[in-house]
Amino acid sequence: MNARTPHSVGANPDVLLRAGRPARSRTSGFLAALALALALAFALPDLALAEEADNNVIDPAQRADNSFIYDTTIESLFEQASLYDNRTVQIVGEVVGDRIETNNGTGNCWVMLTSMDEDNSNSISVLLSAEQANQIDHYGRYGVTGTTLQVRGIYHQACGEHDGLPDLHAANSSVLAKGIEHPDLLEPVNFLPGIALILLGLGLVGAYMFARERMR
Ligand SMILES: [Zn+2]
Helix, strand or coil, rough: CCCCCCCCCHHHHHHHHHHCCCCCHHHHHHHHHHHHCCCCCCCHHHHHHHHHHCCCCCCCCCCCCCCCCCEEEEHHHHHHHHHCCCCCCEEEEEEHHHHHHHHCCCEEEEEEEECCCCCCCCCCEECCCCCHCCCCCEECCCEECEEEEEEEEEECCCCCCCCCCCCEEEEEEEEECCCECCCCCCHHHHHHHHHHHHHHHHHHHHHHHHHHHHHH
């Protein structure tokens, strides 16, 4: 709210005129006083607001706000790439593959974030700072579920800085779930059908050879 609304005392010429003029009668004097009192009553909240507004510091260095955040998914980034192009998006995915350091001395690195939807294998390259990447405890591969990472940053359908490939430049990242290792457990019971088939095969070979010997 602006401090200079028509309610403030100085901005109401009507009130000033009436108050400044010699009162013609008691009634007009009373009306003028009433008007002044009303004007003051309306002006006070405005003054309070004006003080509050002073505390709301404007930062001229702040960039224009195009940062409407799309809370979306990796699938959607591919399905509606042009909608999200150059927008701030927030996605959740599993970190897979390896961390690849950029060679430009910034310490930034690339990780692959893959869709959490089991029926969908889309993945996106995410540019993270080294600090952000250090949050990752597991990189997904066979037998390992990678860290579940939530990343907020700018999505590029075809990044001009990075060979025209789709990517996401992360501003924030947070770990939603740690990775898990799934060591292959050798269950002897699982081998029984295989062993049975091998024995059956050997038995058949033996029977065949026996029968052939008898044929001679
Ligand atoms: Zn890029």
